Amino acid sequence: MTQVQLFVTCLVDSFFPQTGEAVVNILHRLGIDVDFAPDQTCCGQPQFNAGLRKDARAIAEHTIRTFENTTGDIVTPSGSCAHMFRHNYPEIFEGDSLWLPRAKALAERTYEFTEYLVDKLNVTDLGATWDGPITYHPSCHTLRGIDVDRQPRELLANVKGATLVELPQAEECCGFGGIMSVEHPELSAEWLKRKISNLEMSQAPVMVVTDAGCRMHIAGGLNRQKKSQRVMHIAEVLSHQ
Amino acid sequence: MTTFRKRILESINNENLQTALDNNTERRLKGRAAAFESIPDWRERRLRANKIRADVIDNLNAYLEKFIAKNEENGVIVHRAKDAAEAIQIVLNIAKKSPQSRGVRGENQKESSRKVLVAKSKSMVSEEIALNHALEKENIEVIETDLGEYIVQLRHERPSHIITPAAHLKKEQVAELFHEKLGIPYTTDIPTLTATARKVLREVFLTADIGLSGVNFGVAETGGVCIITNEGNGRMVATLPPVHIALMGMERIVPNLNDLALMLSLLPRSATGQKLTVYTQLLHKPIQNQTRHLVILDNGRTRLRNSPLRESLYCIRCGACLNACPVFRELGGHAYIGSDLSIAPYPGPIGSVISPGLLGENYVQLAQASSLCGACKDACPVNIDLPKLLTRVRAGQTEERGKKKDGAGLSSSTKFGLQMYTRIATHPKLFTASQKLAALTFSLFAPRSQWIRLPAFTGWGYSKDFPKFAGKTFRERYKGKHGGRETSIQVDKFAGEQVGRFEGEQVDKFQSEPVSQFIHELTALSGNVQQTNNATKDIIEFLKTHNISKIHLEPNVLDENLLREAGIEFTSEPDPQIIVGVTNAVCGLADTGSVLIVDGALHASLIPEIHIAVLKQSDILPSLPDAMHLINVTRAAVFVTGPSRTADIEMTLTIGVHGPKEIHVFLT
Numbered sequence: 001m002t003q004v005q006l007f008v009t010c011l012v013d014s015f016f017p018q019t020g021e022a023v024v025n026i027l028h029r030l031g032i033d034v035d036f037a038p039d040q041t042c043c044g045q046p047q048f049n050a051g052l053r054k055d056a057r058a059i060a061e062h063t064i065r066t067f068e069n070t071t072g073d074i075v076t077p078s079g080s081c082a083h084m085f086r087h088n089y090p091e092i093f094e095g096d097s098l099w100l101p102r103a104k105a106l107a108e109r110t111y112e113f114t115e116y117l118v119d120k121l122n123v124t125d126l127g128a129t130w131d132g133p134i135t136y137h138p139s140c141h142t143l144r145g146i147d148v149d150r151q152p153r154e155l156l157a158n159v160k161g162a163t164l165v166e167l168p169q170a171e172e173c174c175g176f177g178g179i180m181s182v183e184h185p186e187l188s189a190e191w192l193k194r195k196i197s198n199l200e201m202s203q204a205p206v207m208v209v210t211d212a213g214c215r216m217h218i219a220g221g222l223n224r225q226k227k228s229q230r231v232m233h234i235a236e237v238l239s240h241q
Numbered sequence: 242m243t244t245f246r247k248r249i250l251e252s253i254n255n256e257n258l259q260t261a262l263d264n265n266t267e268r269r270l271k272g273r274a275a276a277f278e279s280i281p282d283w284r285e286r287r288l289r290a291n292k293i294r295a296d297v298i299d300n301l302n303a304y305l306e307k308f309i310a311k312n313e314e315n316g317v318i319v320h321r322a323k324d325a326a327e328a329i330q331i332v333l334n335i336a337k338k339s340p341q342s343r344g345v346r347g348e349n350q351k352e353s354s355r356k357v358l359v360a361k362s363k364s365m366v367s368e369e370i371a372l373n374h375a376l377e378k379e380n381i382e383v384i385e386t387d388l389g390e391y392i393v394q395l396r397h398e399r400p401s402h403i404i405t406p407a408a409h410l411k412k413e414q415v416a417e418l419f420h421e422k423l424g425i426p427y428t429t430d431i432p433t434l435t436a437t438a439r440k441v442l443r444e445v446f447l448t449a450d451i452g453l454s455g456v457n458f459g460v461a462e463t464g465g466v467c468i469i470t471n472e473g474n475g476r477m478v479a480t481l482p483p484v485h486i487a488l489m490g491m492e493r494i495v496p497n498l499n500d501l502a503l504m505l506s507l508l509p510r511s512a513t514g515q516k517l518t519v520y521t522q523l524l525h526k527p528i529q530n531q532t533r534h535l536v537i538l539d540n541g542r543t544r545l546r547n548s549p550l551r552e553s554l555y556c557i558r559c560g561a562c563l564n565a566c567p568v569f570r571e572l573g574g575h576a577y578i579g580s581d582l583s584i585a586p587y588p589g590p591i592g593s594v595i596s597p598g599l600l601g602e603n604y605v606q607l608a609q610a611s612s613l614c615g616a617c618k619d620a621c622p623v624n625i626d627l628p629k630l631l632t633r634v635r636a637g638q639t640e641e642r643g644k645k646k647d648g649a650g651l652s653s654s655t656k657f658g659l660q661m662y663t664r665i666a667t668h669p670k671l672f673t674a675s676q677k678l679a680a681l682t683f684s685l686f687a688p689r690s691q692w693i694r695l696p697a698f699t700g701w702g703y704s705k706d707f708p709k710f711a712g713k714t715f716r717e718r719y720k721g722k723h724g725g726r727e728t729s730i731q732v733d734k735f736a737g738e739q740v741g742r743f744e745g746e747q748v749d750k751f752q753s754e755p756v757s758q759f760i761h762e763l764t765a766l767s768g769n770v771q772q773t774n775n776a777t778k779d780i781i782e783f784l785k786t787h788n789i790s791k792i793h794l795e796p797n798v799l800d801e802n803l804l805r806e807a808g809i810e811f812t813s814e815p816d817p818q819i820i821v822g823v824t825n826a827v828c829g830l831a832d833t834g835s836v837l838i839v840d841g842a843l844h845a846s847l848i849p850e851i852h853i854a855v856l857k858q859s860d861i862l863p864s865l866p867d868a869m870h871l872i873n874v875t876r877a878a879v880f881v882t883g884p885s886r887t888a889d890i891e892m893t894l895t896i897g898v899h900g901p902k903e904i905h906v907f908l909t
Contacts, residue, residue, distance in 0.1 A: 013676070013715040013716055014711060014714055015709070015711055017711045017713065021715070034723075036716065040669075041666040041669055042666040046659055047659050048632065049613060051608075051609075051634075051637065051647060051648045051649055051651060052647050052648045052656065053647055054647055058663055059666045059667055062666070062667045087629075088632075091632075140612070140615055141615070144618065173567050173616070177613060178613075180610070180611060180613075181612075181700065182700030182701050183609050183655055183700065184249065184610050184700075185697070185703035185704065186246060186249050186703070187568060187572075187610060188612075188700075190253055190571050191567055191612075192705060193704070217705060221704060221706075223705070224705050
């Protein structure tokens, strides 16, 4: 039986556990054993993005150690955490002959959730069903960071009963940007406004994302504006039968 | 709130600015996308361009040596400036030695007592070193001749965009400005505004003592200096005044003409959505009766080259990252300020890297204003990893390795919070305990809600609510269902191998007939093409129907006896009164509709309102790279791609600025 490691991410763990459960359900249905290394915490992206390299390094070392003792591919329901493993860990350890190879070994085992399903398992139809229109917001780090776009779209196209409607200006950032949303709230607010008005234009009641960060941000904005649209992680849609 | 944030908020609340910026963004993004469709192998080109730039920066000193030696061979006077002060002094010294300054130019007393006049085409390096201000202090008159630059100079502002300097203004503001400063009746008609600038600036070109320009590329192998402009002002300043000063950043080198051709297939497409800029000038030797100085500037570039921000030197200044950037779209160039409140010379994603990189800590705060969304990296024609560089600026890596300051430009509260979180995230037990504590605290404050409304000062609370911590975290739920396990931590050594991933498409060669493609492309740019068996006869007919009796003619192009018989006067000397110039075209380019004009034909193809070029069908070549060998042997050459144009006011395309309003190609 294939075993994978789930890196659930700190945001899913703390705010959206249902996303993690949906990932586990889907993988189980595909006959895959899911292991959860209990020492995992956060990937260190907030620190890295803020420029706190020492802090980011401490967390990266912790994460690498945690997963070095496990076997199988690492699957994470987040494009931005996958991007952190794949591109930023090597950047943190650049020139470090002990840690760089370890960081690269971790990166090579890591897959964003939809990437793992489509590219590694060759699965595009999960037998999911849905009722009504949905729209897809490509998260920046999924789309441009790790070049994953075809995979979530293929998976969504095979959800029975779901009508996939195009989100206007879909590729624009929602304004989360991790710490930017608190360091530059005025900027962040403008992009959020635009993202929400584009969502309204799409007329879809549900927006699907691949990152808990975007979800937290857009859903937080929708709640503040008292809108009825929902934001969901793609795993939750795909596990719906 | 920091002044930077206040400035951002002012920009956001400035409706005029927001409309102007939305216009700029939309049109530029569309234009760029359309232009790239014509080179389906652009991904592969972009990787090649990246490699070329990397090689240049790696071997910069060797390339510069070659470039400088070639220029000296070509009769160009080369100066090197290590910083802004030196560059300014060099220009001042040249100005002081100019004929005007010595009082020998001009025919009467009044003329010779006027200030030294410098006609300037757009140069970001001159903005970087604040050259205009320094020259004006020394009683030298500097006039910007790019329409957008001219507008911001009249408003005493800095350019707000590296390609479209007046991108922040609406036409009503330009109308008011021209009414007030140039004394014309108030009008928002963009062609009228453009024509007014043309008239005023034409006088400047004709009387300037010195022409000053930037440099887009320097070609190491030949010493060629490439300057591209749409309006024609770059050609004017480089060929009309007795002295031309070209000011270039020391990194602006390409190894050879083939590499230049590749860069030129990417730069205009990225910058303005054009296949080729209207005037692509390549200067090798000074033209007759002209002195050319080349000033090569370091000003922090050597330091940048030795720093982790080295890759930012690959930049070819197209401005595509500005147009793609959601931050720039809200701010415009003027809100990119340093902690001393000065406006950064370079805005946008690249500016947030090189402004602190070249000019120091004052500008590090700019790099924090980014979501690292990566739209800039996607847009970059030389594939610079801008998000990575932004995180390096944030990590204090603007200095050479070793002197790093973590969290540059970060607010102290965020820094404190993140450092607390690091402690938690490196201790799993503390992590789970904190999750519980946070969930508990949350339910105390908002027992029934899924969301909590944080106050605005927290940043998050400004425009969105914060989600409830899950009563049971994922790990708790998972443990409940699947049983838990304890991990014992052992450190193993891995010997990982990196797998490089490259992708590229095969070059798609255009197969259609060159002549019809040439006609199609030039016509699309509002140029005219006429096929003819007898160029002189048909041109005479053209002149007759336009009531033109005198032309500026390049020698040996037309049958001069036939012209005389038809009563057409002609001269080979520049004369501002003449409205038609007739030249030979050395070759045509099928894929862009360009014609190559060289040496003796430069003025006849520039100063008159109508340019007629005679081109042999057999001289139409497929594309720019096929023509590069032809310019190697010329003093100066220019690829002309349509009539002169600008989009500096509200991104509205206006035909006919400084160069000809019409171009007619007679194909023989």
